[in-house]
Amino acid sequence: QVTLKESGPVLVKPTETLTLTCTVSGFSLSNARMGVSWIRQPPGKALEWLAHIFSNDEKSYSTSLKSRLTISKDTSKSQVVLTMTNMDPVDTATYYCARIRYSGYDYVNYYYYMDVWGKGTTVTVSS
Amino acid sequence: DIQMTQSPSSLSASVGDRVTITCQASQDISNYLNWYQQKPGKAPKLLIYDASNLETGVPSRFSGSGSGTDFTFTISSLQPEDIATYYCQQVTFGQGTRLEIK
Numbered sequence A: 001q002v003t004l005k006e007s008g009p010v011l012v013k014p015t016e017t018l019t020l021t022c023t024v025s026g027f028s029l030s031n032a033r034m035g036v037s038w039i040r041q042p043p044g045k046a047l048e049w050l051a052h053i054f055s056n057d058e059k060s061y062s063t064s065l066k067s068r069l070t071i072s073k074d075t076s077k078s079q080v081v082l083t084m085t086n087m088d089p090v091d092t093a094t095y096y097c098a099r100i101r102y103s104g105y106d107y108v109n110y111y112y113y114m115d116v117w118g119k120g121t122t123v124t125v126s127s
Numbered sequence B: 001d002i003q004m005t006q007s008p009s010s011l012s013a014s015v016g017d018r019v020t021i022t023c024q025a026s027q028d029i030s031n032y033l034n035w036y037q038q039k040p041g042k043a044p045k046l047l048i049y050d051a052s053n054l055e056t057g058v059p060s061r062f063s064g065s066g067s068g069t070d071f072t073f074t075i076s077s078l079q080p081e082d083i084a085t086y087y088c089q090q091v092t093f094g095q096g097t098r099l100e101i102k
Helices: none
Strands: A003-007 A018-025 A034-041 A048-054 A060-061 A068-073 A080-082 A093-105 A110-117 A121-125 B002-009 B012-013 B019-025 B036-037 B044-049 B064-069 B070-075 B084-089 B099-100
Touching: A003 A093, A003 A110, A018 A034, A018 A093, A018 A121, A034 A080, A034 A110, A048 A068, A048 A080, A048 A093, A048 A110, A060 A068, A080 A093, A093 B012, A110 B036, A110 B084, B002 B084, B012 B019, B019 B064, B019 B084, B044 B064
Parallel strands: B012 B099
Antiparallel strands: A003 A018, A018 A080, A034 A048, A034 A093, A048 A060, A068 A080, A093 A110, A093 A121, B002 B019, B019 B070, B036 B044, B036 B084, B064 B070, B084 B099
16 A cells, blocks of 8 residues: 655744655655655645656756755655745645656656645644 | 646536536646546545546546647536545646535
């Protein structure tokens, strides 16, 4: 059974750095054509893709948040870590990680779908 | 980033109705378009991948079509349990369609 579980602080202060960990089971982060994506959802708002990392260590970030995000993986620990610097109250959201399954590539973009999701972790940014 | 434009933003329909949601990509994405269902307080669930492939275990009343930049998601006969918000996605997500029962 494939599962993903997000963990991290419930509350962070403005300007602090957020570190979230996604621990996966039932598959390996070295599996070809797979990876992990981070997505967030502010209260009452739409889903927002943040970043992804593939098994070959290929990474991509949301253009609007690229300067603040870093994604990495530790295959031996089955973990994917997302850091977001300079947190602001507008970053208050539920943060999800999801397994991604590779569909295709056109020399510019990787295309994929997210077939298994974690339950999410809620992060509040407040002083 | 590829931008996804989804419409309508909300929809009210009766049980048994045929429901259609559209999604437009900002560039040609071939058939690489996915649809998700999200119920309140829950994580999204994959329904359709690569435009028209039904995820395992998803009822056959859900379907998808399209290619290039224009895509359609259809529920052939709306059921009460289909009340949710639906999102299209290819890397980034559409704005979502909130589906309600009349």
